Amino acid sequence: MPSKSSARLAALTVAAVCSAASTIVLTTPAHADSVRIHDIQGSTRISPYAGKQVTDVTGIVTGIRTYGSSRGFWIQDPDPDADPATSEGVFVFTSSTPKGVAVGDSVTVSGTVSEYVPGGTASGNQSLTEITKPTTTVVSSGNQLPAATTIDARSVPAAYAPAGDTTANGSINALPLKPSKYALDHYEALEGMTVRVTDTRVVGATDPHSELWVTVKPHENRNRHGGTVYGSYDAQNTGRLQIQSLGSTADFPKANVGDTLTGTTAGPLDYNQFGGYTLVASELGTLESAGLKRETTRKQRSSELAVATYNVENLDPTDDTFAEHASAIVNNLKSPDIVSLEEIQDNNGAKNDGTVAADQTMTKLIDAIVAAGGPRYDWRSIDPADNTDGGEPGGNIRQAFLFNPERVSFTDRAGGDATTATGVTKIHGKAHLTLSPGRIAPADEAWKNSRKPLAGEFAFRGRTVFVIANHFNSKGGDQGLTSQYQPPARSSETQRHRQATLVNAFVKDILDTQKNADVIALGDINDFEFSGTTKLLEGRGELWSAIKSLPRSERYSYVYQGNSQVLDQILISPSIRRDCDFAYDSVHVNAEFNDQISDHDPQVLRFRP
Template identity: 80%
Template structure:
């Protein structure tokens, strides 16, 4: 029954918010109207996709007034008996909705559309919407349908079914089985009002005011409260992205291990960058774990300490030099050698042909000394302009920092952007033909990507060859929530070629000197269990030392709530079999909302 206030407004027409939508206040919907669960159906694609629907009834549960996908959600308060059919749907208005409020009973007429965030080429699942809507408000102030609880008990252990081979691996046409697969459960709740309670944060708040929680507190838990991604077959079903319908300024600054205490509730959306996302109209209260940044131990006198650290597009205009210096001095304890990734040229992203990075490196070295660290020396090879990928104009590259009081660098001239380093035998020992030098810089494997940087060091009379890497990124891979299952990881193709090139170079070193100490490290952009790593390791050529850590501590990066390995240090047999090495993934960035880089540094200590 319409309220008295809504009856007085029954004839009022509200101006259209854009050419594609209009809102009116009028009489109730017709009994024969299509219901929301009919539109959603029991697969991922609506049986009404592309068709006009009339007088679809529902209660407004949330309104989005920001971003490029503005509109509101409605939910049928009278569900059917089929758990596979959602009772909620998003009404896309294109601009800020006018004339509707949460709690309004409405009827909506429009076109059912399957919107694919990121476009069809992304492989993403689609979001069922009603577009070009005409909206009629029937009554105001109705109770919002109770939120469906998402918790450890309701979310299945299996992530998703395998895709249909006849549909190129797509799951779109498969009947939903929400009692068996996590993604099917989430799809069966698409557009509905859902809630999580006392959910632990497993992905820190990012610049886009979103974070990740888990509803399964013990699912592959890290010691610090995250969720480890340790296998392609174990994708952590309890993860869920959280956004808010409120002001960005009110969104909590959360770190991994914190808790959103109480209830977080709102419509369940699907977007390009997070998949299924709870868009909260009610946001829990942040309960801080007071997570602290880790510090590793200092190396002993006879130990050589080598670290890898991705400093995320560092250039002279950045205000993070002091923070990076503090990370290296206080948290890494001033390693003897530091491989830096993503050092940009002297004017950063300005694209004017500049490739030198001496000002960038000098700024960091000065900051390290000011923080109480050693006066590092450095070596690198400038790339050819715009040949190494990364931020356009930035000319990122790897750089070696080293403490000349502890380590000496063996300089051999001739290394440049396009000259390949080789392996020679000098007095019965393996030696680099150029130091520093680049491995296969003209190879197709490193096209538009960083070339590995090789350098020869001497520590207490023992030669150590270090190879710094920054492999091709995962850009373009299909997401874990892709409609194609298992998702395609097309970016691996280039990393496999890169891994083989570095493996083969290392194998040449070891063929020349069987007991050579070789350390291969950097941002490998792939997991310790990946084929990339297996190719890099080969048969007893290298071994990823991160695997010496307990599984709950193997991560250097957090993506979509998954704590995972991207940065690695691999060692030759002489180092591994010596039994004197120690490894640490030093968690100072990836778990924190105020990170200065998105990567955690890794450090290896051993006695050559």
């Protein structure tokens, strides 16, 4: 989950850096006399001329990329054929800054047709057809540019992609394009051509690398903030499109979700490893703000226990976001009684020198919360063994509990460390942890290079509450929604499924010991509320993901590639759910904003134990 900068913008396109891109050569190099661009593009994703030399390919220069490692220019044939499946545009890869060509030039290009896979073939990404090692001749200048093709709600099909060819490991590369039937085929048939969108709503805020996402389908799974909700594996949201700029990044709009790019945004349609089909704009619409405001939840009542989860994104003492995180906890979350923090780094952050303690990180956050007008929280955590829990090398991220000692107490049972497992025991007929705080099965292979769950025993108004803080394995390595393999493989699920099974088994131990125990498992689950991971966590009713108590349009904590989706969850045991006397809130303070301090929105549960 998935990022970049102006200098890295090149890596967002076909050529990427050498280590990030692969070439598909399907045929023995051969000579081909003058062919048209639509002949090169063909009616499938792979050019019939891949690997061949082509000469005197004619076109009008429609855009020039002068930055990064994917330098070159786009050409488009002003005399298209009648086949909607064959694109009339292609990228000419020059590797260095193109010289001697300008937008509006009529040119002939000779070179080698190549298929580049952004991110390499192991990524599963589609390839982009290019002419490489070009020789270019300018025939004339100042020509009228081919008219931009409009992408809108009517032109983009509702179906996302065809099922992959089972004889080709599920690849769609060789399948005939059906641009009127499938959205991915529609975009592929426009690859390299100048396209335009008009008055499009922003569904993915501007990131630090001058990219944003819009939708051309304003009613597609819309939420009240203007985002587009990803609610199932069949809801890919076909109207999403990434926008970059061929111009100065300093001029790129700072957009939030719900804003609108009014007027026309136009430029060549590219394909890159970080977002798939991307409009590289030579003309940008005008940003119209929707006035999105950060949300604030209500304060818990005296009889309610408020429990929150918040991924603070690699927080270490050198960061300048402590005051903002503290303000979010105090003012937007209303100082929950217990906060599970994910991605707390050690005392010197990414410096890889064996440091694992995080007391300075936690103290700095607690002091900032007090300065923001909040309570002086206490905290509990367990330091990981050095470089064993994944995340940024040297950072040693872990989960930690904040708790307000004026409202809740922590039951300490000594002995918890990085490698010792906590368990469940019965004392006077009640369930208790053998170690508190303690880790769940830390030696199990399910947690290899991943964060181990942190279990703690709390007391509120005489009632014991078990809280399990989680940060499951990330989605790194999964194939993207625009993969050549359809449906895309989600290889990272394997480890999360094993992790979910272990956490569910631990919760089951508590409930087998005390049927009415109040148990909360929460954190960055790195998976959706409808996923197999969540189903394994929920088990046979041991837990239930409380975000499902919200309307479907409000179920999200993260925005990725224009999809508002769930990664952060709070799951509750039957005793909490049964009373129906709980309130759940996904507090949107980060994910939809271009000036976010974390890429995750916190979640809050309030209930009466």
